[in-house]
Amino acid sequence: MTKKRAVLYARVSTEKEEQEQSLEIQEEIIEQFSNDRGFKLIKPHYLEFGKSGTNISKRPKFIAMLKDAGLKPVPSGSSDMFFEDNGLSPIFDIIIVKEASRFSRNQTEALSVLKELKRKGVEVYFIATNTSTTDDDWEFKLGLYFNLSQTESKNLSVRVKLSKRHNAEKGRYAPSIVPYGYKRIYDENGEKKIVIDEDESKVVKDIFKQYTEAGGHTIARLLNERGILTKSGKTWSDDKITRLIQNPVYIGSPVVMKTKKTNLTDTIRVVTAENERITIEKAVEPIISIEDFNKAQNVRLSRTTNSNKRGQHKSKTDVFSEKLYCATCGARYVRHIGEGKKINYMCQTRRKHGLKQCPSKSIAFNLVMQGLDDSRIRFNSMGNYIQLLTIYEGLQKLIDKNTEIKERIMSEIDKIKADERDTFLFMRDLDKFSRPYELANEELELLSMKHIALEEQFSLIKDETVQRFSAKVKQREVSLKEAQNMEQNEQDLKLLQLHNVLIDDEWVKYCYTVQAYDEVIEEYNRTFGEIVEPISYQSEAYYEETFQRGYRKLITRAEEQEMMNEQYQAIEDLVSN
Structure with a gap:
């Protein structure tokens, strides 16, 4: 009898030295389990060192393992990551993990991945709880374990945040990344301490001194020409200089708690409100005097608030903000107001680093707007209908299964x-x-956590939750019908659907999102994915319109064809004469 091929997955969340032993212990336990079960443990071993389990997108070894299992990631439009069949056969039959929390601390992602693995014929074994996806009630049991892991991680995150805030309020400054100009050392008592880096501090002083005479772009260029790199070993840029100039750490009083995650599984941090931030007075030795720091701030403000200054831009009022991209280098096009208040867009790479880095031409605002006006809105009516039908079928399955699960x-x-x-x-x-x-008290605490987790699961399948979601689907259906009845040149709707604009010296390509139910399906999968099978149908995501760049105008395909016909006719007239 041929042995089933098995691979191991092990993970630790930090890069501390003691965590290496934990990784080795996980390997040993899995290897022993594989031998006891008669599996053939093959390589590669998927070992994740210093990776959090709250989000798959940050775990390259886990993604590689799923790729070897015949899966590929699909766009989800959310912080969660989902997978589908990539058409390839798995190179193994079984994945072995020590416990559910090593596999994932995100219930939604974990259950979705397990379902896709089962479709590929790959089973997953969890040693600590003696469970696997071969069990009849695996979804229920593992859903509970993943919920407990996610809750545990969430509680830990809250404790860490409270600890950081407490330390800041007590005047303790311990940043994860030390600012440029400083370094972390151990003092004579073995305590970590942040002190001035002599070489980098000279650069900081030069930047503040030059800033009153030259802009951030010029300073960045001079530093790069001298071969001076940032703390992370990257080249300098205008925005990096501006952030350094604004950082009060250089007068000895850093501001902390400036960003946060709105959810545990988010990969992007958001800026906090002013009242959430904490200034730690005299946390480090200052590099810059308060007078020089304030002088630099006044210069910076004078450059950005004077409405007569060239190059000013206000992204909040720019309808194309963060939507225009360079076809040559991939950088964003940024708005630039020149003489006569003429609005143009310029490649950010060319603006910061010059023609040698990117030779792309700028483009006038009215040309970009012309292409928007000449575009035509498109709706995938058949795709929308199939999606809507799939959603209603999913809701009916959910209603049918609610009683049983309750x-x-x-x-x-x-x-x-x-x-x-x-x-x-x-x-x-x-x-x-x-x-x-x-021991009994620990058991009581565990039972209490399970009780809470089950109550949370029960709340997900209340009838009113399904009813509210059904109302949202109906609302989306009505809004799509209204959008389809709008005039084809409705500018607001086009701007709403505009995904991005790719700009080349020869052409301009507009990419629009197709109005569909993708977001509704994603919400359905997030809300009900652990109860019923997730909906996997995806619509056509985007459609494109391309225009040739002519002299001070964009040329449509019809105009281009007409010009070519005129040229052919002129040639024929010459030949006939």
């Missing part, structure tokens, strides 16, 4: 309540300082 969850909750009661009664007769009492 009964199962309520039965499990009743059992946990009974276990909690029995444990509590058992503890009453124990010495509070004894080991049996301590």
Whole structure:
């Protein structure tokens, strides 16, 4: 009998030295389990060092393992990452993990991945809980374990945030990345300390001194020409100089808690409000005097608030903000107001680093707007209908399954309540300082967490949750019909659908999103994906319109064809004469 091919996946969340042993222990446990079960453990071993389990997109080894299992990532439009069949056969039959939290701390992602792996014929074994995707009730049990792992991670994140805030309020400054101009050392007591870096501090002083006479772009260019790099070993740019100039750490009083994650699984941090930030006075030795720092701020403000200055741009009022991109280098096109208040867009690479880095031409605002006006809105009516039908079918399956799941969850909750009661009664007769009492108390805490997790699962499948989602689907259906009834040259709708504009010296390409139910399907999968099978149907994501660049205008395909016909006619007239 041919042995089943198995691979191991192990993960630790930090790069601390002691975590290396944890990784090795996970490997040993998995290898022993594989031998006991008679599996053939093959390589590669997928080992993740210093990676959080809250988001798959940050775990390259995990993604590589899924690729070897015959899966590929699909766009989701959310912080969660989903996968689908890539058409290739898996190179293994089984994945072995020590426990659910090593596989993932994101319930939505984890269950979606497990379902796709089962479709490919790949089973996953979790040693610590003696569960696998071969079990009949694997979705229910593993859903509970992933929920517990996610809750544990969320609680840890809250504790870390509170600890950071507490340290900041107590005047302790311990940044994860030390600012340019400083370095971290150990003092005579073995304590970490942030002190001035003599070489880098000279550069900081030069930047502040030059800033009153030259702009950030010029300073960045001079530093790059001298071969001076940033803390991360990158070249300097205008925005990096501006951030350095604005950082109050250089007068000894850094501001912390400036960004945060709105959700545990988010990959992007958002800027916090002013009242959430904390200034730590005299946290480090200053490099710049308060007078020089304030002088630089006044210069910076005078350059950005004077409306008569050339190059001013206000992205909040720019309808094409962060939507124009260079076809040559991929950088964004940024708005530039020149003499006579003429609005142009210029490649950011060319603007910062000159023609040698990118030779792309600038483009006038009215040309970009002309292409928008000449474009035609497109709707994928058949695709929308199929998506809508798929959503309603999914909702019907959900309604049919709700009763069954509710009964199962309520039965499990009743059992946990009974276990909690029995444990509590058992503890009453124990010495509070004894080991049996301590173990019973830990068991009671675990039962309480399971109880909470089950209550959360039950809340997901309340009838009113399904009803609210159905109302949202209906609202989307009505809005799409209204959009289709709009005039073809409705500018607001085009701007809403505009994904990006790719600009070349010869042509301009407009990429529009197709109005569809993709976001509704993503919400359905996030909300109900662990209860019923997720919906995988995707619409046509984008459609494109390309215009040739002529002399001070964009030329449509029809105009281009007409010009070619005129040229051919002129040639024929010459020949005939």
